[in-house]
Every structure is written in C-alpha cells, then in structure tokens.
Amino acid sequence: MTYLEPAPIKDKENPLESMMSRFDAAVKILGISDEMYNILKVPARQVIVGLPVTMDNGKIEVFEGYRVIHSTILGPGKGGIRLDPDVTLDEVRALAAWMTWKCAVVDIPYGGAKGGIACNPRNMSAGEIERLMRAYTLSMLDIFGPDKDIPAPDMGTGPREMAWLMDEYSKAKGMTVQAVVTGKPLVLGGSLGRTEATGRGVMVSALSGMEKLKLNPYRATAAVQGFGNVGSHAAALLHEKGVSITGISDISGAYFNDKGIDIDKAMAYRNANNGTLEGFGGAEKIDAEELLFLPVDLLVPAAKEDVITKNNAGKIQAKLIVEGANGPTSAKADDIINEKGIMVVPDILANAGGVTVSYFEWVQNRIGYKWTLDRINRRSDRAMKDAFNNVFDISQKHKVPMRLAAYILAIDKVSSSYKFRGGYG
Numbered sequence: 001m002t003y004l005e006p007a008p009i010k011d012k013e014n015p016l017e018s019m020m021s022r023f024d025a026a027v028k029i030l031g032i033s034d035e036m037y038n039i040l041k042v043p044a045r046q047v048i049v050g051l052p053v054t055m056d057n058g059k060i061e062v063f064e065g066y067r068v069i070h071s072t073i074l075g076p077g078k079g080g081i082r083l084d085p086d087v088t089l090d091e092v093r094a095l096a097a098w099m100t101w102k103c104a105v106v107d108i109p110y111g112g113a114k115g116g117i118a119c120n121p122r123n124m125s126a127g128e129i130e131r132l133m134r135a136y137t138l139s140m141l142d143i144f145g146p147d148k149d150i151p152a153p154d155m156g157t158g159p160r161e162m163a164w165l166m167d168e169y170s171k172a173k174g175m176t177v178q179a180v181v182t183g184k185p186l187v188l189g190g191s192l193g194r195t196e197a198t199g200r201g202v203m204v205s206a207l208s209g210m211e212k213l214k215l216n217p218y219r220a221t222a223a224v225q226g227f228g229n230v231g232s233h234a235a236a237l238l239h240e241k242g243v244s245i246t247g248i249s250d251i252s253g254a255y256f257n258d259k260g261i262d263i264d265k266a267m268a269y270r271n272a273n274n275g276t277l278e279g280f281g282g283a284e285k286i287d288a289e290e291l292l293f294l295p296v297d298l299l300v301p302a303a304k305e306d307v308i309t310k311n312n313a314g315k316i317q318a319k320l321i322v323e324g325a326n327g328p329t330s331a332k333a334d335d336i337i338n339e340k341g342i343m344v345v346p347d348i349l350a351n352a353g354g355v356t357v358s359y360f361e362w363v364q365n366r367i368g369y370k371w372t373l374d375r376i377n378r379r380s381d382r383a384m385k386d387a388f389n390n391v392f393d394i395s396q397k398h399k400v401p402m403r404l405a406a407y408i409l410a411i412d413k414v415s416s417s418y419k420f421r422g423g424y425g
C-alpha cells in the first residue's frame with residue numbers, strides 16, 4: 001500500500017475507496033491515459049495541523065485539523081469545513097475530490113477542496129468552537145485566499161463559523177476580505193439564498209428525477225435522513241412542491257407519520273430544542289435505520305456518508321434516491337441499487353446547489369454588489385436543471401447510471417481543461 005491508497009477501516013467502508021471505484025469506472029469508459037489518471041487522482045495539497053485550544057475549564061486540548069486541495073485545474077480550491085468526531089484525512093480527501101467533480105458538473109470555475117476538524121461540536125461551548133475556528137484559520141493563512149482556496153460551511157458549521165473565519169483571516173491580512181469564505185451571515189457579505197441553497201438544489205434534482213420517472217409530486221411521498229441544513233430545507237421545499245414527507249430523522253432517531261409530517265413544525269421544534277428532533281411529537285418514533293426502508297417514492301439521504309451499504313441497500317423501497325449528503329451510498333451498494341432499477345441522482349449533482357450559490361456569493365463579494373433572492377434562485381435553479389439534463393443525456397448515451405454519467409462529465413471536463421492549459425502531453 002502506498003500513501004495514496006485509502007487506509008482500510010474495519011467494519012466501515014472507506015469513502016475514499018468509494019470515490020476511487022467510481023472514478024476508476026468512469027476513467028475506463030473515457031479511456032484517459034495513465035499519466036492523466038495519476039494527475040487527477042493525487043490531491044494537489046494535503047495539510048494536517050494540530051490546534052491547541054484553551055477550553056472553558058482552563059485546560060488546553062489539541063485538535064487535529066485537515067485541509068485537502070484536490071485540484072485547482074478549473075479554478076481556486078472550493079469546499080466546506082466539517083466539525084465531526086469521525087473526521088479522518090481519507091474522508092477529507094474523498095470529500096475534496098468530490099468537490100472537484102461537483103464544480104465541474106455544475107460548470108462553475110472552481111477546483112475542489114475540503115477541510116475538517118476532528119471534534120464534537122455538540123459537546124463544545126460557542127466560545128470553544130470560536131477559539132478552534134480561529135486557530136484553524138490562522139494555521140491555514142497560507143492556504144486560504146479568494147483566488148486560492150475558498151472555504152464554506154459543511155456538517156457542524158454554518159454562517160457563525162464562517163464569520164469567525166473571515167474575521168480572523170481579515171485581521172491577519174490587515175483588511176476586510178469578504179471573498180475568502182462563503183456561507184457568511186448576510187451582514188458580512190453573505191448571499192441571499194445560500195442557507196437554503198443545497199436543499200433547494202436537492203428539490204430541483206428530485207423534481208427533475210420525478211419527471212423522468214413520471215411521478216406526480218402531489219401524489220409522491222418522501223423520507224429524508226438528516227434534519228440539518230441540507231435535509232430540513234430539502235424537506236421544506238419538497239413539501240412546498242406538494243410532496244408528502246412521511247419520514248424524517250436526525251442524530252436523535254427517526255420519525256414517521258403516514259399522513260405526512262408538518263415540516264415547518266418540525267423545523268420550529270428543532271430550532272427551539274438545541275438543534276435536534278429529540279422528543280418531536282408530530283410523528284411516531286421508529287428505528288433510525290428503518291427510515292431508509294420506508295415505502296416511499298423518494299429517499300433523500302442528507303446526513304453523512306456510507307449510510308446505504310451492501311448490507312442494507314436490498315431493503316430500500318424508494319424508486320428515486322436523491323443524495324443530499326456527500327457519499328451517502330457506498331460503492332459496494334451501487335450494483336444492488338442499479339439491479340433494483342432505482343434511479344439515483346448522485347451527490348456530485350444533487351447537492352451542488354450549495355456550492356453554486358457559494359459561487360454567486362463570491363462573485364457578489366468581488367463586484368461589491370448584492371443580487372436579489374429572485375435572481376439567485378432563478379440562476380441556481382437553471383444551473384441545477386441544466387446539470388441534471390447534461391448528466392441524464394450522458395447516462396442515456398453511454399447506457400450507464402446517473403452516478404457514472406456525472407463522473408464521466410466531470411472527469412472529461414477537468415482532464416481536457418488540463419490539456420488545454422498545456423501542462424500535459
């Protein structure tokens with residue numbers, strides 16, 4: 001095993017292995033050279049930092065932080081920062097590569113990057129998280145930059161963390177630099193629509209998939225795993241389009257109501273309840289994994305990676321899976337899902353609404369102007385719909401599932417851009 005190979009993780013599928021197996025399959029169809037294969041496989045930069053933070057009890061704890069820039073062929077690195085106890089370098093490497101493919105699929109001028117800090121934000125005070133984010137930013141001063149690498153929110157982070165990052169970076173540079181990060185609060189140069197953007201893109205992808213499958217949204221049912229930024233907004237927007245959301249879940253468990261869950265009520269409950277659905281009364285509590293197997297038309301995994309595996313994929317009843325999370329389906333489950341004839345709108349397409357509006361935020365910061373919500377929604381809906389149609393056409397042309405088609409589109413774009421830049425061949 002070389003340092004490039006994913007480390008085997010006992011009893012858990014490695015997201016880097018999942019990413020690489022799809023990458024390999026797409027490369028085979030595209031027939032790219034071995035040299036290009038290695039250029040696209042090896043991350044451009046991988047940084048690991050130790051972050052000493054004074055905790056509220058006065059003791060110093062050291063956290064490990066990562067930033068991986070997978071590629072800058074199409075533009076500066078772009079991708080979120082996640083705070084999660086399970087973060088590993090391999091996970092961040094997979095997530096960074098997914099960002100490269102995602103930005104190519106939605107045709108925005110960015111490469112791919114991702115960051116993570118191994119910590120449990122649920123057990124930390126706001127002050128501890130702030131000190132951690134500031135320490136992380138300081139150690140990434142040479143990495144981040146509006147033309148180099150632009151972070152954003154991911155699991156466990158949101159506008160508050162992005163504000164601290166912008167502030168720390170700006171202080172170090174001696175000037176306010178809004179465009180160094182996206183997903184900021186509105187008053188600091190954030191964009192209208194960014195908070196809901198990923199969920200909105202999931203909704204557009206789901207409606208596009210339903211159209212192909214001839215499913216009427218007003219008669220359709222859905223289950224949504226994860227009720228954070230992506231899952232809750234996806235559920236609310238799908239509900240607005242007529243879909244009955246019969247199952248939702250978060251870290252506290254899963255909740256089912258065959259008459260449909262009142263999503264506004266669930267969001268209000270979560271907001272007033274420390275961010276979780278624990279004790280939510282608008283539905284019956286069911287086994288957490290059962291949510292994936294509910295008799296629904298649409299399943300939206302929007303929590304974390306590797307929740308649909310070879311061990312449980314056979315039990316899924318949905319006709320359409322729209323991946324709000326990054327890497328929710330392990331590569332080993334792909335064949336089972338394809339054999340069942342389930343249409344999958346893959347993560348690198350379905351959740352690209354977030355980075356698309358992040359791009360709009362960065363553009364607005366750079367031109368010093370604010371766009372209306374209507375303009376942002378129209379443009380991001382168009383970008384998502386176009387990307388869906390492009391991926392669908394490739395899937396028809398090569399007779400492959402949507403996931404492989406999205407990789408084919410992305411890898412073709414990034415590899416031909418590399419050749420045109422003249423650095424190869």
Ligand SMILES: NC(=O)C1=CN([C@@H]2O[C@H](COP(=O)(O)OP(=O)(O)OC[C@H]3O[C@@H](n4cnc5c(N)ncnc54)[C@H](O)[C@@H]3O)[C@@H](O)[C@H]2O)C=CC1
Binds near residue numbers: 305
């Ligand atoms: N925030 C964004 O704009 C984007 C996020 N994503 C991806 O979407 C996924 C979710 O991200 P966010 O919504 O931002 O995170 P978040 O931190 O706002 O929410 C995560 C949600 O998942 C729940 N959860 C955690 N473990 C769970 C489990 N085992 N079963 C069920 N629910 C569980 C949490 O309780 C929470 O409700 C991640 O994979 C992230 O990488 C992708 C594109 C953009």
Ligand SMILES: O=C(O)CCC(=O)C(=O)O
Binds near residue numbers: 081102182
């Ligand atoms: O908004 C962004 O720049 C990136 C969001 C992200 O991390 C993702 O799409 O996975």
